[in-house]
Amino acid sequence: MEHKWLEWSKQLQAIAQSGLTYCKDPYDKERYEQLRDISVDILASYTGISHEKIKLTFASDTGYATPKVDVRAVIFHKDQILLVREKSDNAWALPGGWADIGYSPAEVAMKEVQEEAGLLVEPIKLLAVLDKKCHQHPPDPFHVYKIFIHCAIIGGELTGGLETSEVAFFSEHSLPELSQSRNTKSQIISMFEYLKDPNKAVLFD
Structure with missing residues (x-):
């Protein structure tokens, strides 16, 4: 589960971003900018990341605030x-990444597998839609659906x-070091349940 400071920061950022999108009054705009600055201060205080970097990656979106989507x-x-x-952390993950504008979830899955693993695949079935904050991932400034x-x-x-530097198949009981920001061991294990029971219902948070 999320740290409370991260949850507060995300909520403040979402309120500020949506408010800046729709507000007309210049005084309201100033207040929403202050809220956004507070959310950046919270993240900077707890993570040690500079205000400038947080503003660029976390507090620079426009429009109504919605979760980001990760497809695996x-x-x-x-x-x-x-x-x-993954070259970024030298740990292992299901092939995938952020959803791209103009691509359906199935198309993202096909694209990511070809780019990261060299394989051509056909999407068969939706297995799970999970909220990252409900699982044992490291803290993330974004609200993410997986x-x-x-x-x-x-x-x-x-x-x-x-x-990606390597591609390989692993059994349920011999998993390598996993890229925790991308997938947890419990998530991988839950995917094996569909191998045992193809009729298992879709998982969702």
Whole structure:
């Protein structure tokens, strides 16, 4: 579960961003800017990250504030699951990433697998829609929904990409060090449940 300071910071940022989008009164605008500054101060105080960097990455969006979307592809071969090794932290994750404008969730899954693992896949079934704050991820300044899609291999060849150094299949009981910001062990284990029971209902928070 989230730290309270992170939850407060996100809520303040969302209120400020939406307020700045719709307010007409210049005094209200000033108050919303102050709220945004407070949210940045909270993050800077607890994380040690500079105000400038936080403003650029966390407090620079415009429009009504909504969660970001992360799409992950779940691919099985026999009794193993496909993971890619992320260059950024040298740990392993389901292939995937931020949803791209103009792409459906299924198209994002196909694109990410080809870019990160060299495989061509066909999306089969939605497995889970999870709220990142409800799981044991490291603190994240963004509110993120994670979509897990079961995909079948239809072509290509296993190879790393620009953001990945290795690609491999792992059994449920021999998982490598996982990239915790991208997926947790409990999430990976829950994906194996669909291998055992294809009719299992979609997971959601």
